[in-house]
Amino acid sequence: MAKQYVCKVCGYVHTGDKAPEVCPQCKQSNCFELVKKSGFSTDSNAYTIIYAAVLVVIVAVALAVVSQVLSPRQQANALLDKQKQILVALNQDIDAMADPAARYMELCQDTIVCGTSDVYVFNIDDATKYVLKLHGQGLWGGIGGYLALDEDKNTVFGINFNHEGETPGLGAEIVTAKFRDQFKGKHIKDATGAIRSIAVLKQGKAAEDGQEQVDAYAGATITSTGVNDMLAANLAEYAAFLNENVNEDENEDVNVNEEMEVEDVE
């Protein structure tokens, strides 16, 4: 019966009485070893199927256990990360903080439900700030962030961005302070009180009337457009919240008074 020799480098199998000097496949020399014949074959169908089934079960159990064991820690990390991002949006220096989570709990006053999203209410130096969550689409994946507004629900107090995998050096630069600081003090509404968002435009381009703008990051056109669209789309979703107090305090109250007066006259 012919012996089998297998090449240790490339796995080429030679059948014959003697091992070849040079492997015909990978051209290495002295690389063959004799394949030992045993009664049991790892190539039978039954063995292959059972092997595959056992392997899959072992891997599935291992993954499930790891996932279950680590899940609480991961959720805690994700929550802490979210709190840190919100603190950055609120212009807090998280690197100087010993315990960002405690600081977050101290500052956070309330959560208002607005449609499917939450608005977080904060108290920074005795001034009320609102934080809105943003989510949109960048070049390679999702982008998101938190927008902090002053009590007038118009002036930007601070903003923070995150992204799943924008290009390092280009789209990923939206998280830098240099890009984010441009938003501070801008207004998301025009003079009439309508929500206009903030345009992210190439340097030298001017936004339409009444809309404030910041400069896009040069070279990251699609990510910048993504930030622009994200702001516009998300602010529209928060319209109910953003228009709420303004109407109550100024327009609605005035309207109600006027109507009553009219009725009185009649």
Add this chain to the structure above:
Amino acid sequence: MLSKKTKEAFLGPLNINNPVLVQILGICSALAVTVQLKPALVMGISVTIIVALSNVVISLIRKSIPMRIRIIVQLVVVAALVTIVSEILKAFAYDVAMQLSVYIGLIITNCILMGRLEAFAMSNSPMESLMDGLGNGFGYAMILVIVAFFRELLGSGKLLGYQVIPDSWYIANGGVYENCGMMLMPAMALILVGCVIWVHRSLNEDKK
């Protein structure tokens, strides 16, 4: 301490048998993560760990693997290892996990992994496979770092995120220097890898 063959398994891929330069494996990820040094470093280390681990696991079970489904078995082992490492990172090093984001999943499809499992771990002992995995991982990381060094330095004037080319040199600030925007494009990574291969080949001409 180490046998000659084990030593060769570790040192070979660093130079003569470099996975990127000689075997031209793992090029796709070399293009994607080398715009800056930091992701390149992290990717290099992650791939090293995964190649070494999966090499050892496959080497340990190599005699029991049915030949006809060996690629599937290798893939399952690699995918499981990457997923577990990713979960552990999310639990204990959240910042690193976020930094890696999509790249960690890409490790599964890195051709170096399958290449080493199929060519080495399937027919060698666990110790040798471990050294082979480490050697190939470092060999890969080395090239990533070289390419990323030039791309970050010339493309954005920074290294590891710190500005190294003085601001006053730039045209915008009255200087004469401008960043090479081309360096940020994937095409430039390929050209740089080509240059590194060129240097490497001419240095090793006599050893071939």
